C-alpha cells in the first residue's frame with residue numbers, strides 16, 4: 001500500500017483534479033473518471049454550494065469523491081475565510097483549498113494574506129490545503145500554523161508550462177512535514193511525472209484536462225504519469241552526472257582475456 005494520507009484520511013490516488021473550464025459537465029466527469037482521482041476541487045464562487053441540485057455539483061458523486069471547496073477568486077484573507085465558512089455552513093466537510101490571488105494577470109497567491117487566512121481557518125478546525133508560490137520559508141510558516149498540506153505552484157494557473165519552480169519545490173519537499181501537492185501549471189503527464197519523481201506526494205491538475213480534445217483520455221494519461229513518477233521515485237532514481245560513464249565498463253573478463 002502506498003496511500004496518500006492527508007489529515008489522517010487515506011487516498012489511493014495521488015492525482016487531485018480541478019473542475020473549472022470544462023466544456024460540459026459530462027466532459028468534467030469523464031476527466032475525473034479517467035484520472036482515477038478521489039479528490040475534486042470546486043470553486044466556491046462558481047457553484048451554489050447550498051443547492052445540491054446545482055448543475056455542476058449534481059454531477060459529482062459525493063460518495064466517490066471528496067469535494068474540496070476552494071476559495072478561488074478571494075483577494076484577501078477576509079474573503080477567503082468568509083468563503084470557507086460558507087462552505088462549511090452549507091454542509092461541506094471542513095476541508096478547504098485556500099487560494100488568495102489578488103493579481104488578476106498571473107493569479108499568483110498572496111503569501112501574507114494566505115498565511116493570515118490559514119492561521120484563522122486552522123484555529124476554527126478547518127483542514128487547510130494552501131495554494132502557494134514555491135517558497136520554502138512560507139511553506140514552513142504554514143506548516144507551523146497547522147496546515148494539512150502545502151501546495152506550491154509549478155507555474156501560474158492555466159499556463160501549462162510545467163515545473164518552472166522545480167528547484168524551490170525540491171527544497172520544500174526536503175523540508176516538509178506534511179504532504180506536498182504540486183498545484184497549477186502542469187500541462188502534460190510528463191510534468192506530473194517530473195513532480196512525482198522529485199518526491200512530491202501528489203499533484204493537482206485542472207486546465208490540462210479541461211482543454212484536452214478528449215478529457216477522459218487525458219485524465220487516464222495523467223494517471224499513468226503520476227503513477228510512473230511515483231514508482232520511479234520509490235524505486236530510487238540514479239543521480240545526474242556531468243561526465244559520461246560507460247554503461248558497459250571496459251574492465252572485466254574481455255579485457256583481461
Ligand SMILES: CC(=O)[C@@H](O)[C@H](O)COP(=O)(O)O
Nearest residue numbers: 018157158184185205206207
Ligand atoms: C483548480 C485549482 O484549484 C487551481 O489551483 C488551478 O486551476 C490548477 O491549476 P491548472 O489549471 O494550471 O492545472
